[in-house]
Amino acid sequence: MINYFGKALLASCWFMLLTLPVMGIRLNSVDQTVEWQLGRVALLGVAIFFLSMLWTWCFSRKARGQAIVSLPPAVSGSLKQLFSLPGRNAHTRAVSLGIVLVVMLAMPHVSSFYQTNIMISALLYVMLALGLNIAVGIAGQLVLGYVAFYAVGAYTYALLNQAFGIGFWACLPVGGFMAVLFGLALGFPVLRLRGDYLAIVTLGFGEIVRLTLLNWASLTGGSGGIKDIPAPGFFGMDMDINMSTMFVYYIVLAAVIITIVVISRLKNSRVGLALQALREDEIACEAMGINLARVKLSAFALSSCWAGFAGVIFAAKTSFINPASFTFMESAMILSMVVLGGMGSIVGVVIAAMILILAPEYLRAFSEYRMLIFGAIMVIMMIFRPQGLVTGERRRYRITKLHGNAAKERA
Amino acid sequence: MSQYSETPDARRNETMKPEDAATSAPRPVLEVEELTQDFGGLRALNELDLTVNEGEIVALIGPNGAGKTTFFNCVTGIYTPTEGRVYLHDAQKRRHLLNGRKPHDITAMGMARTFQNIRLFGDMTVLENVMIGRHCRTRTGIWGALTRTPFARREEQETIDISYDLLESVHLAQFWNERAHNLPYGAQRRLEIARALATNPRMLLLDEPVAGMNPQETKELEELVRHLRDSRDLSILLIEHDMGMVMSLSDRIYVMEYGSRIASGTPEEVRANPRVIQAYLGESDDA
Numbered sequence: 062m063i064n065y066f067g068k069a070l071l072a073s074c075w076f077m078l079l080t081l082p083v084m085g086i087r088l089n090s091v092d093q094t095v096e097w098q099l100g101r102v103a104l105l106g107v108a109i110f111f112l113s114m115l116w117t118w119c120f121s122r123k124a125r126g127q128a129i130v131s132l133p134p135a136v137s138g139s140l141k142q143l144f145s146l147p148g149r150n151a152h153t154r155a156v157s158l159g160i161v162l163v164v165m166l167a168m169p170h171v172s173s174f175y176q177t178n179i180m181i182s183a184l185l186y187v188m189l190a191l192g193l194n195i196a197v198g199i200a201g202q203l204v205l206g207y208v209a210f211y212a213v214g215a216y217t218y219a220l221l222n223q224a225f226g227i228g229f230w231a232c233l234p235v236g237g238f239m240a241v242l243f244g245l246a247l248g249f250p251v252l253r254l255r256g257d258y259l260a261i262v263t264l265g266f267g268e269i270v271r272l273t274l275l276n277w278a279s280l281t282g283g284s285g286g287i288k289d290i291p292a293p294g295f296f297g298m299d300m301d302i303n304m305s306t307m308f309v310y311y312i313v314l315a316a317v318i319i320t321i322v323v324i325s326r327l328k329n330s331r332v333g334l335a336l337q338a339l340r341e342d343e344i345a346c347e348a349m350g351i352n353l354a355r356v357k358l359s360a361f362a363l364s365s366c367w368a369g370f371a372g373v374i375f376a377a378k379t380s381f382i383n384p385a386s387f388t389f390m391e392s393a394m395i396l397s398m399v400v401l402g403g404m405g406s407i408v409g410v411v412i413a414a415m416i417l418i419l420a421p422e423y424l425r426a427f428s429e430y431r432m433l434i435f436g437a438i439m440v441i442m443m444i445f446r447p448q449g450l451v452t453g454e455r456r457r458y459r460i461t462k463l464h465g466n467a468a469k470e471r472a
Numbered sequence: 473m474s475q476y477s478e479t480p481d482a483r484r485n486e487t488m489k490p491e492d493a494a495t496s497a498p499r500p501v502l503e504v505e506e507l508t509q510d511f512g513g514l515r516a517l518n519e520l521d522l523t524v525n526e527g528e529i530v531a532l533i534g535p536n537g538a539g540k541t542t543f544f545n546c547v548t549g550i551y552t553p554t555e556g557r558v559y560l561h562d563a564q565k566r567r568h569l570l571n572g573r574k575p576h577d578i579t580a581m582g583m584a585r586t587f588q589n590i591r592l593f594g595d596m597t598v599l600e601n602v603m604i605g606r607h608c609r610t611r612t613g614i615w616g617a618l619t620r621t622p623f624a625r626r627e628e629q630e631t632i633d634i635s636y637d638l639l640e641s642v643h644l645a646q647f648w649n650e651r652a653h654n655l656p657y658g659a660q661r662r663l664e665i666a667r668a669l670a671t672n673p674r675m676l677l678l679d680e681p682v683a684g685m686n687p688q689e690t691k692e693l694e695e696l697v698r699h700l701r702d703s704r705d706l707s708i709l710l711i712e713h714d715m716g717m718v719m720s721l722s723d724r725i726y727v728m729e730y731g732s733r734i735a736s737g738t739p740e741e742v743r744a745n746p747r748v749i750q751a752y753l754g755e756s757d758d759a
Contacts, residue, residue: 323618330617331610331628334596338604341593348548348587350579350608350671359614458599460636460648461629 073110077102169307183418184313190398190414191320192367198405200360201340203260206267210240210365212387214372219287229293233373240369241362248361275384286383290376309378329456403449498525501707507556516542518731529708531718534728540711549575580608584673586664588680594653602635605670642666658689678710
């Protein structure tokens, strides 16, 4: 206890000393005098003192292997049930999934236009994060320019519509396909790269796409972007803005559900296992008869495809796109969702994406400190829970010898 | 070492069956001719010849840095050899040149290996590790996985069951749902063997399978390797420093030093070879 106290005292003194010239002294240029604002420095010192105490306490708990925050047993028990492996609590899981689904379906009818719009963008990010999760979380290929594929999808729809008047539904698969082509175009040259080198190249790729969109003004309209992109139609029905927003909402919701189903099936399949093996050890992967080139390319293709779909929906939703929507910040944001949610975890990534998009929207009061809070959360997560929110979800296998024949049991 | 010197010799004579060998010449599985590997100015392997016949256990020994693991990497396609030829014979006695083939291709042709520094997929379960070994023997693609066709489901169940049986054969069945990195050291080595076996190899390369094991574990692994050879259509080439195990387990031994072969033959021949003694014990003044 004395030790904590001493450390905290030292930290606060050190901080006060460091910030004294910046925060403590103020030049009054009118009177040409120096004003000492020691009160502010002292306040900071007190704050640092308590923060430091908290910090060491957290670390000591971590060192002893205890949870930083222990929830009351009732809460943690139900949480555990919610996130537990399928099969064990299939009933609870089905019920909770059902509740979530009903809430999501009812949402645009009970909430305002504004909130539906926020939810659409949150769901778009869920889709993006799940897509990036294939490359980063499952296959372990650090892609920093993911937003490029999103841009490809969006511009595919916008340009095809502008030039040939092709509608949303026809463009949706085309957008996905174009994103896959770009994914493969990126994948081929980076086959030999891994880790940091791959990250740098993909970062560059993202910037190349963005700068091309910005500077190829004759095709893309440059920074002015493309406007008047039509919203998705429904058998030529006339829809007002409210209706069409609601319609876009349901499209995104369906897309997210399809994404979740596809990725969870993929993750546990033969291909998914190969992707996970790629993340764990490339050399062992090759030695086990896995075609490294093919698996890496399928990781890029599968991952970029979802960004393409999301891009088409995004263009249709906002009706205006320009390169400013596809900056590196977006890539970083999507990557944070994957990292915070837990590499490879579907539930975790969905939750993290929702939090990271919805929290800033509903905490507008703190919008000035948004990036500060965001940074702090990232640092704290990386120190105390580097594996992300949800981890350790593994499929339960049924072994005929141990569990009997599945087909026979059902009959 | 002395405790192994009596019985294993008798057992080896039994498995070799010299009277059979007289009638039918041994059929090679792995043939390596004049294999040379240069790294810049360094010659890691120098015109190395090596043959492993069907059903044989062959050991590759030599001091640290002799090039044994480099040899494995060349044979399995991780390195492209500078010169020389590597051939693998399939079950139909056809001979395939391995030079220039990719590692996954070579594995699919029937060569599997383990690693000196264990390379398991640590964050995956024990069963999944073995299932990945089945990758090159199964065919379900992305569409099969998404639509879960009857074929995909049947193949997956087969993969699971075969993998579980393999775990049983290396005595790891009770750990099937553990994370691989949580296994004790000796068990990790056995899991690597099971994973390699999952690829249905004709030729199994083991890189220091008993490194870091205690005498009891070493003895068990020796039994396991012998059992695998006898119960499957399998030939084994192993790198090992544990001389007790090498002498009692191998049918033939190759000795390397500085990338070259300095001796080969049966354990007795190798043990009596003056160059081997010199390489291992250093040159003595009165020799």
